[in-house]
Amino acid sequence: MSRIAFVGCGGIQQVHYQRLAQIDDVEFVGQCDVDLSCAERAAQEHGGAPFDRPEVMYDAVKPDAVFIAVPPYAHGPAEMAAIERGIPMFIEKPVALDKRTARSIARAVSKARLLCSVAYCFRYHDTVRAARQFLKGRPICLVSAEWRGGLPQTWWWRRMECSGGQFVEQTTHLVDLIRYLCGDVAEVYAVGSSGCMTALPDYSVHDSSVASLRLKNGAVASVASTCVSEHESRVALHILTPEASVTFSDGRVAIREDGQITERLPQADIYLAEDRAFIYALRSGKRSGIRSTYADALKTFLVTAAANESMQSGLPVRV
Numbered sequence: 001m002s003r004i005a006f007v008g009c010g011g012i013q014q015v016h017y018q019r020l021a022q023i024d025d026v027e028f029v030g031q032c033d034v035d036l037s038c039a040e041r042a043a044q045e046h047g048g049a050p051f052d053r054p055e056v057m058y059d060a061v062k063p064d065a066v067f068i069a070v071p072p073y074a075h076g077p078a079e080m081a082a083i084e085r086g087i088p089m090f091i092e093k094p095v096a097l098d099k100r101t102a103r104s105i106a107r108a109v110s111k112a113r114l115l116c117s118v119a120y121c122f123r124y125h126d127t128v129r130a131a132r133q134f135l136k137g138r139p140i141c142l143v144s145a146e147w148r149g150g151l152p153q154t155w156w157w158r159r160m161e162c163s164g165g166q167f168v169e170q171t172t173h174l175v176d177l178i179r180y181l182c183g184d185v186a187e188v189y190a191v192g193s194s195g196c197m198t199a200l201p202d203y204s205v206h207d208s209s210v211a212s213l214r215l216k217n218g219a220v221a222s223v224a225s226t227c228v229s230e231h232e233s234r235v236a237l238h239i240l241t242p243e244a245s246v247t248f249s250d251g252r253v254a255i256r257e258d259g260q261i262t263e264r265l266p267q268a269d270i271y272l273a274e275d276r277a278f279i280y281a282l283r284s285g286k287r288s289g290i291r292s293t294y295a296d297a298l299k300t301f302l303v304t305a306a307a308n309e310s311m312q313s314g315l316p317v318r319v
């Protein structure tokens with residue numbers, strides 16, 4: 001039996017409750033939220049005892065692992081308390097809001113050699129796996145990425161000091177995919193715009209941004225993001241090599257080579273796949289199924305933080 005506790009009982013955690021319930025021998029033992037009423041509701045609906053402080057929950061229920069899904073500004077205490085107690089962690093992206101918190105968690109995870117998986121769920125698409133295989137060893141020339149969608153409704157998302165803005169909070173999935181498929185990022189130059197969402201009184205994130213990335217292998221990438229596109233959403237990535245191209249679009253992958261296009265539709269439930277991989281690693285000690293470790297997710301976070309720094313300074317930022 002795997003005894004699982006939860007920190008943050010909001011939107012995305014509902015997805016994990018549902019997916020974990022599909023895995024044999026998983027028991028929910030603790031629910032923790034700063035808003036105790038959320039923890040109580042989760043406890044009633046999904047099981048486990050409610051708490052409003054992670055360290056109290058860890059000591060009371062002694063879980064085998066914890067799923068941490070809090071807004072970017074709230075990362076740190078739940079992770080450090082889990083690491084001190086040797087509790088393996090599944091953490092929602094992005095790993096933090098600031099570099100100091102992310103780096104100190106990364107150091108502590110590495111020192112403790114703790115199992116830790118970060119929820120870069122796109123990596124669990126079977127289509128992405130096929131694209132990665134296809135691109136292996138091929139030179140990358142040009143990458144173009146786009147995240148177009150509406151403004152998420154949680155109160156903290158629209159505040160820069162809570163979410164880090166769209167690039168850190170959302171576009172991070174695409175930056176991570178670029179890193180996973182094409183290689184690490186060396187430098188970022190980004191610009192942002194704001195002022196289109198005039199009906200919203202309390203927002204401070206950019207409406208839209210464009211970032212240029214220089215990869216360590218010499219390739220270049222452009223990443224355009226907007227959260228002012230309620231009417232039209234798209235999450236897509238196009239990768240060009242000298243002989244072929246790969247297009248990722250909302251889970252689908254199309255590979256064009258020698259004038260032929262092979263299209264693959266996503267088959268896997270990516271949330272179930274990432275949860276299964278974590279539970280398998282927890283039980284077996286074999287971590288090879290984890291597609292994003294904390295150290296890897298830190299690298300993605302540092303690229304997005306560099307983009308924010310560049311938007312602010314107007315200068316390119318080395319990662």
Ligand SMILES: NC(=O)c1ccc[n+]([C@@H]2O[C@H](COP(=O)([O-])OP(=O)(O)OC[C@H]3O[C@@H](n4cnc5c(N)ncnc54)[C@H](O)[C@@H]3O)[C@@H](O)[C@H]2O)c1
Nearest residue numbers: 008009010011012033034035069070072074092093094154
């Ligand atoms: N991988 C994905 O596809 C995906 C999808 C949605 C959200 N997310 C990520 O999950 C995280 C949470 O997003 P959400 O949509 O669930 O937000 P949410 O606001 O719906 O839920 C967050 C919960 O955390 C609680 N909380 C805040 N600070 C806390 C603390 N210090 N300790 C304990 N609980 C705390 C809040 O009270 C709230 O109930 C975000 O970082 C987001 O990027 C990932």
